[in-house]
Amino acid sequence: MKFMDVQTEKGIISMSKIVMGTDYFGVNIPEDTAFALLDKYIALGGNTIDTARVYGKAPAPDPDEAYANSEPIVGRWLTSRGCRDKIFLVTKGAHPSMKDMNCRRLDRASIDSDVAMSLHELNTDYIDLYFLHRDDPSRPVEEIIDTLDAHVKGGRLRAIGASNWTVSRINEANAYAKAHGKTPFTASQIHWCAAQVPQGFWDDPSIQVMSPEAYQGYMENQIPVMAFSSQARGYFSKLLAGEALPVKRMNRYDIPENRRRLESIRSLCEETKAPASALMLAYVTSSQPVQGAAIIGCSQLRQLEETMSYADLTLTESQRAKMRRE
Numbered sequence: 001m002k003f004m005d006v007q008t009e010k011g012i013i014s015m016s017k018i019v020m021g022t023d024y025f026g027v028n029i030p031e032d033t034a035f036a037l038l039d040k041y042i043a044l045g046g047n048t049i050d051t052a053r054v055y056g057k058a059p060a061p062d063p064d065e066a067y068a069n070s071e072p073i074v075g076r077w078l079t080s081r082g083c084r085d086k087i088f089l090v091t092k093g094a095h096p097s098m099k100d101m102n103c104r105r106l107d108r109a110s111i112d113s114d115v116a117m118s119l120h121e122l123n124t125d126y127i128d129l130y131f132l133h134r135d136d137p138s139r140p141v142e143e144i145i146d147t148l149d150a151h152v153k154g155g156r157l158r159a160i161g162a163s164n165w166t167v168s169r170i171n172e173a174n175a176y177a178k179a180h181g182k183t184p185f186t187a188s189q190i191h192w193c194a195a196q197v198p199q200g201f202w203d204d205p206s207i208q209v210m211s212p213e214a215y216q217g218y219m220e221n222q223i224p225v226m227a228f229s230s231q232a233r234g235y236f237s238k239l240l241a242g243e244a245l246p247v248k249r250m251n252r253y254d255i256p257e258n259r260r261r262l263e264s265i266r267s268l269c270e271e272t273k274a275p276a277s278a279l280m281l282a283y284v285t286s287s288q289p290v291q292g293a294a295i296i297g298c299s300q301l302r303q304l305e306e307t308m309s310y311a312d313l314t315l316t317e318s319q320r321a322k323m324r325r326e
């Protein structure tokens, strides 16, 4: 397993570069499967779990009122295994209203209440890395950093991160934090994978995707990036295995450029002997100089074992470029 350093209030902490995602815990991943996946992930050398205040909501007439199962399941697992101090625990809050993504929630009261709820549901008194799930560009960074800094100084959060923020807003927030002795963002979380992601790919336009310009920005600010949907939701793995993909996923990923990348990945699988799922992770975890961690969303033990089978694999820059057909 590869690790990367993250700056926290308690000093530098090492997080595994493969991170266990928990988005569907309690929805299409029942609790006993979630426990088995977490146990296996730890046994395979991982130490970092990514959850969020809004994860694991079953469909409901009012999605803002629906119970979010992911944090409570992670909390029960941490308690039952007695391993809180061994885990680098990541959660996210201040997601916009699930009914209206334009209804942003980065005011102090919403952040405070989400932090309190996450601590309660996770059954812990601190979170190692707390992400804001989205940005609200209309709100000044000063107010947002002040709100988060109070939680860091209060010992509830050990580090903070920005998910789906632009590099320029992260830099603006960190310039303010640095000038005023406040806690800066220590990590970013965006969509980043070896598939091509065309404009309008996500239903939600607030999602940030790694681009050459963003990569240049992370090279300059040296902030590590946690990549979500790092396996392109199984697109390459399933096609290579002859497995069917859900229509929505095919509509998203199945463009001519990704069909060409499929052939590159097929030949790289032969060259490295690694499965496509592992190559997708290595694409992110081998990135230099921008440090990347890949968040995975395996729904079955078999997938998790395969995906983590080459956790130490480091691709050369030319192999990474080959995956992008450059």
Ligand SMILES: NC(=O)c1ccc[n+]([C@@H]2O[C@H](COP(=O)([O-])OP(=O)(O)OC[C@H]3O[C@@H](n4cnc5c(N)ncnc54)[C@H](OP(=O)(O)O)[C@@H]3O)[C@@H](O)[C@H]2O)c1
Residues within 6 Å of the ligand: 020, 021, 022, 023, 024, 050, 051, 133, 163, 164, 189, 190, 227, 228, 229, 230, 231, 232, 233, 234, 235, 237, 238, 277, 295, 296, 297, 298, 299, 302, 303, 304, 306, 307
């Ligand atoms: N910050 C954000 O806004 C944000 C957004 C999205 C996600 N996330 C985080 O990132 C995590 C991962 O996201 P994701 O689920 O989109 O990631 P992903 O790993 O790209 O996709 C997961 C899906 O890929 C398929 N898969 C996984 N391993 C496979 C294998 N070995 N062979 C074939 N198919 C395989 C499975 O599909 P099937 O289940 O259909 O088999 C699985 O559900 C989430 O759980 C969450 O923690 C964060």
